[in-house]
Amino acid sequence: MWLDNASSIDLLFYSPYADTVVKFAKNSELTPLTIGLYGSWGAGKSSLLNMISNKLKGTDTKGKIACVSLNAWQFEGYEDAKIALMESLLKALNENKTFTKKVGEKIKQLIKRIDYIKLGKNAVKKGLPYALGILTGNPLPIALNLSADLAGSDNVVEKISRFKDEYVKPPKDDSEIENIRKFREEFEEMLEDVSEIDNLTVIIDDLDRCTPDRIIDTLEAIKLFLSVKKTTFIIAVDQRIIEYAVKTKYREIDGYEISADYIEKIIQLPIKIPELSHKDIENYLLLLICQLHIYKDEFRKIIDFIYEEKLLLKEKAIDFSQIEGFIAKESMNNYCDDLDEFKKEAHIIEKIRSVVSPSLKGNPRQTKRFLNTFFVRKNLSSLYFEDELDVSIIAKLLALEIIDSKLFKKINEWNELSKGKDILQLKNLEEYANNPKAELEDDLKKWDKPRVIRWLISEPCELYKTDLRKYYYLSRESLSIYEDNTTLFNEKEKSFLAAILNAKAAQLENLINELKEMSPDSQEKIINYVLRKFKTDSEVIFNLISLLFAEFTDYQSEICDIIKTKEKSFFKVSLAPLLGKMYNVNSTKIQDLIKYLIDNNTIDIKYENLIVGKNTLPVKAVPRR
Known part of the structure; x- marks a missing residue:
């Protein structure tokens, strides 16, 4: 059996794609760079990312390229995907011996700065208690409303005090933009200080599994916070999902859709994985x-x-x-x-x-x-x-x-x-x-x-x-998948289906003519629904079935096959004239049907005579809807 996991062996022969991406990722002169690997779900994007990661960590790039792999779907449960991505990246770097040895303290400072950014967002979100606490110098209202990770820490008062001193500014100063600017500067300085690393490559998988808001948050975190010199981001995603996410968050203006321009600003090098032939x-x-x-x-x-x-x-x-x-x-x-x-x-x-x-x-x-x-x-x-x-x-x-x-x-x-x-x-x-x-x-x-x-x-x-x-x-x-549902029907098809199923006999001919004017797709959906209903609803819609037999010859065999499954009780005298009309349309097919029914003791010779017109026994009126 095969699991839906990334393969460790290149069965798809994507190695040339991996080599191409690695070539760009090794070139620090091209940074900051974001590469988009576009492919539909199940196209093998994760396997390709594994190959890229292994090649970047290989002996020919060892000591020059730092490669970190992140799964965007794991950020789905976080309140803020931007902060979750930044934290995950910094924690991964903190575990890298080269980074820890050279810039361990700077990484810790950047992680603290993220805490302050979170604190600022919570202040905006929580509103009045935070504002009062900051203005009065009393940190208690803040402490009572902090998220669990901050409120439970030993130095919460110190953090709040530093937050007040460093990040709370008058309304005329845009503190969020200032935080972004400071984080970018410090992040870039940290990378420059690690002379042993030519480039930091961040691989992000499963972004197209996330909600539209999470997708946009992750892309914006890359663009606003992390896209600096000596960084390359490789994102594997279904392009259609990205476009949908952008359209969902940013509505078109005067008929102009910004999705293409938005994506081009973030992803500089798109590489499309073709469908397999x-x-x-x-x-x-x-x-x-x-x-x-x-x-x-x-x-x-x-x-x-x-x-x-x-x-x-x-x-x-x-x-x-x-x-x-x-x-x-x-x-x-x-x-x-x-x-x-x-x-x-x-x-x-x-x-x-x-x-x-x-x-x-x-x-x-x-x-x-x-x-x-x-x-x-x-x-x-x-x-x-x-x-x-x-x-x-x-x-x-x-x-x-x-x-x-x-x-x-x-x-x-x-x-x-x-x-x-x-x-x-x-x-x-x-x-x-x-x-x-x-x-x-x-x-x-x-x-x-x-x-x-x-x-x-x-x-x-x-x-x-x-x-x-x-x-x-x-x-x-x-x-068992044949279900009587109309979830794939449009409103016109639903309306017509209701009309034809509830029509009186005199109305059916006009409705059949209307059905003949519909698109082949609509015809197929409606007729298939009627035939499924005929399997269980028997004689009630047999007027309609006889007309479909006459006007839609592609379905004649299917109609006969359904009739073959009916019990003796179905073949009332009142239905013989309708079967007779079908006999007049295609005598060969109905004669084969009659032979099958007689051979299986479902009808007898007398009933056959009623169908083919050899008997003039009085018949009851055909039931009407």
Whole structure:
């Protein structure tokens, strides 16, 4: 299994990015400098920061670069993120022997200055008791309202006295700006006094996990307090989150958004981590399997081999045979825990990786989660069914679930209806995928997408011959996601849905025409909602269902599949005319439906005659809403 942690091995081959950042960080002439590493969540930013940190702390920079790593998310619980960042940085420097030996006292003075800044902020926040205490010279009101860390200290009266003497000024003097100026000056002087250090590099991770206010506070702390000569800040963040934070705090003025200018002022060197290509994801999937089985030292040799042979730059993804060839050449013995299992899993992933990679959005985290889910189901399979199930089929079905969850669920519905026999719809689709010149029924055309076609022809083939009920049992948590909610509906869609569900029979035709004028996305959301409701609400909305069958042919098979699940009690005489209208629209499909219902003793020949118009028995009026 793979944890969502930074990797100690460069599986993503980000080393060139790390080398580029280190090159700039080592150049003190460029300081003060803030580097922004932009990448989406799960893109591997933390792994890249680890590499940068290790390179900066390596032998070639030892004694010249001081590197401190901070996690911005840890400041989330603090009242003031600016002060939390400054305190954390100074405490980290205080633990560095070079700094402690040279400027230990100055660090302590800077930490005390932060105490005074906190005290000043509390005075403003607390208001009258502080003001009275300062003006009267009586520190008691201040002491009673101090935060726990100051109020409990032995020298609180001394701190308050010094705060009054050094920081409390008449209103015409901006004491906060003065505090910022003094802190910057003293911080810069401290760094200059450490001649053994050319540059202080501060690495900040997980900033995009914080609230907008915390993000802005952290950026402003860097710009206002800490960005001085001999400092380089490296911030890993999702650029979209930063932009959102700026827009949240600083509203646009006369249509002008300041987010871009604001970010440019703080981050001088933006470096964007690109999404992994489909080929990169294929390589990553295979290497994760290798990492799972191969011992660490031997696996590092494989990574070095890939770099040396420049396999990443090849047109095609890395073949497992290339890795096997390298292992044989190096005469590696006992290099993994279970050789047979390793090869089996590597071959399975190699077969499906080209199919699933486009759906993993170039994201390493999504790739890990895909493999984690696969191994969970593989393990459940062995516990529930021992060796009965084919692991390759587990992987292939999971790939479809990632590609299109609706189609994944549709195969389950077809499989339930087939009751252990061949899944005819899937058979037709596989035949079409292998011979695109063949005709595809209208209701199956939603499967005619390049990614789905690749999935259909991927191994193992002839999936339609397999009873998939046990396989879907392993993924039953995914099948329960169909919820009757409208959280993704806009107001127009919600209004229309309410109207069409509560309409009388005479109103439905006009509403169906209105639905046909909507966007394909709106149509899909509304029709899918109605069909889910039809699964449980039976005949009440059958007038609507018969019209959808006539006007939206892509859904005809799905409607028939739902009708196949109905009990005998559903097929009242009053519904036969509506089924008759559907028969007139597509006699072939309804005849197949009738045959299925008769074979399963759900209806009889008399009811069939009512549908196809061979019997003129009087029928009751169709129920109205």
